[in-house]
Amino acid sequence: MSRYSTRDEEETRRLGTRLAKKLSRPALVLLRGELGAGKTVLAKGLAQGFGVEDASVVHSPTFSLINLYPSPGGPVYHVDLYRLESQREQYSTGLDEVLCEEQAAVIIEWAEKLSLAARPSLSIEIVSGEDETRLIQVEECR
Numbered sequence: 001m002s003r004y005s006t007r008d009e010e011e012t013r014r015l016g017t018r019l020a021k022k023l024s025r026p027a028l029v030l031l032r033g034e035l036g037a038g039k040t041v042l043a044k045g046l047a048q049g050f051g052v053e054d055a056s057v058v059h060s061p062t063f064s065l066i067n068l069y070p071s072p073g074g075p076v077y078h079v080d081l082y083r084l085e086s087q088r089e090q091y092s093t094g095l096d097e098v099l100c101e102e103q104a105a106v107i108i109e110w111a112e113k114l115s116l117a118a119r120p121s122l123s124i125e126i127v128s129g130e131d132e133t134r135l136i137q138v139e140e141c142r
Helices: 009-021 039-049 087-092
Strands: 002-006 027-033 066-069 076-080 105-109 122-128 134-140
Touching: 002 009, 009 027, 009 039, 009 134, 027 039, 039 076, 039 105, 039 122
Parallel strands: 027 105, 027 122, 076 105
Antiparallel strands: 002 134, 066 076, 122 134
């Protein structure tokens, strides 16, 4: 397990970019952390590391549940499970199909709610510290 500390959003985003660049596809990154911990900021960096050219278009898919971003290496899916309560709801979103795409990079926020079988590449826990500091624990799962 690796531990990182970031001081602001830009450092958090850059960490995400570095982490994603080390992964091969298919890739699944699970993000955990309280509301406002910085999951979406880290997801922007991850998306950029997976090849999404303009990370500013990456935003939390809280209401759409799954956002798709094209990249040269294949699709990048950004998933938010915050509003979902059951495995049945997860199936109804098509998440099971997303998880099976061979060239996909999938980033899941609120991963503690994931009830579908999945083999993650990384599992990341983000904890808010003082001011904008974030403590980030990264576990490689492959």
